[in-house]
Amino acid sequence: MRNTTISLIVVAILAALALYVVLPLPHPDWLVRSDLSAKPTPLELKLGLDLQGGTQVMLEADLPEGRELQPGAMDTAKNIVERRVNGLGVSEAVVQSQGDNRITAELPGVSNPDQAIETIRSTGQLEFVDPQGATLRSGMIINTTNKPTAVQDYLSNTENGSPDPALTPYPDQVFTTAMTGDVLGTAISRQDQFGQWEIGFELTGDGADQFYNYTSAHIGQPMAIVLDGVVLSAPVINAAIRDQGV
Numbered sequence: 001m002r003n004t005t006i007s008l009i010v011v012a013i014l015a016a017l018a019l020y021v022v023l024p025l026p027h028p029d030w031l032v033r034s035d036l037s038a039k040p041t042p043l044e045l046k047l048g049l050d051l052q053g054g055t056q057v058m059l060e061a062d063l064p065e066g067r068e069l070q071p072g073a074m075d076t077a078k079n080i081v082e083r084r085v086n087g088l089g090v091s092e093a094v095v096q097s098q099g100d101n102r103i104t105a106e107l108p109g110v111s112n113p114d115q116a117i118e119t120i121r122s123t124g125q126l127e128f129v130d131p132q133g134a135t136l137r138s139g140m141i142i143n144t145t146n147k148p149t150a151v152q153d154y155l156s157n158t159e160n161g162s163p164d165p166a167l168t169p170y171p172d173q174v175f176t177t178a179m180t181g182d183v184l185g186t187a188i189s190r191q192d193q194f195g196q197w198e199i200g201f202e203l204t205g206d207g208a209d210q211f212y213n214y215t216s217a218h219i220g221q222p223m224a225i226v227l228d229g230v231v232l233s234a235p236v237i238n239a240a241i242r243d244q245g246v
Contacts, residue, residue: 054106055113057120061101069101078103083230084120087153126181128214129224131234134170136224140231141168145177150229178214178223183207202244209242216240 059081061069074097082095085105094106110116129136129144136142141154151171187201203211215223215237224234 054108055110055116057105057107057117058098059103059105059121074101074103080124080227081105081120083228084122088116088119089156090116124181124227125229126184127177127226128179128183128211129226130176130178130218131222131224132173132175134173134175136175136222136231136234138231138233139167140170141229142170142224142226142231143172143174144226144229145174146180147229148174154229175224179207179210183210200244203242212240212242 059077061074061077063069078095078097081103085093085095085107088107088110090107090110092108096104098104105120107113107116125146127144127146129142141151143150143152151168154168155171183203184207185202185204218237219239220236222234222236225232
C-alpha cells in the first residue's frame, strides 16, 4: 500500500511539473535558461508505402542456363536503378539488394506507377562519346548528342537545383556521340592475366567499321563510355579496334 501511494505521488508531481512547463505561466530564470519551457521542435515523420501509398518494384536477374552472375554485376545494376529512380524525382525512395539476384525499389507517392516501372526496367542507353578535349571522370553527368538534356534532367530533380558541381562540370556543353551500344554484338566481363576484371566485347558488321574509323583517328586520345548520361569511364585508345576489344 505504501509503495502504491508513493508511486501515485510521483506521478502527480511529474504531471504538475509538465503542466507548469507547457502552460503560459511565469517561469523562474533557471527554467527559462534551461529552455525546458520552449515550444517542442516539430517531428518530421517519414511515411512508408503502407501509410503514404506508392509502388514497389522488384527486378530479378534472368540469365541464360549455365551462365552465372559476374562479380559486381548486381552492384552495377543497383547503381543504375538508383540513378533512374533519382531521375523520377521521387522523394525518400529506397533502392536495395535482395538476395543474390534481386533489386527492389520503393517509390512513395508515385502517381504514375506504370511509367515509373517502365523507366526503371528499360534498357540503358550506352554511348561512346568524344570528350573533345575535356576531362571526363567516372560519375560525371554530361549532355550527349543522343541525350542532350541529361544535365538539365538531373538538375531539375535535385533539391533547389544545387547538386554537387563536381558531377556537372559541363552543364551547357553537348558532347558528340561517336557510336551507341548498337555497335556491340556481345560484351562479357572476364579476368585478365593479372586477375583484374575487364570487359571484352565483339562488334557487329557495321559497328566494326564505325569503331575502326573512329579509333584509328583518335589513337592516344580518351573515349568516354557513357550510360544514361553518366560517365562510366574514359579509357585512352591505344590502337585501332576493328572486330573486338577490351
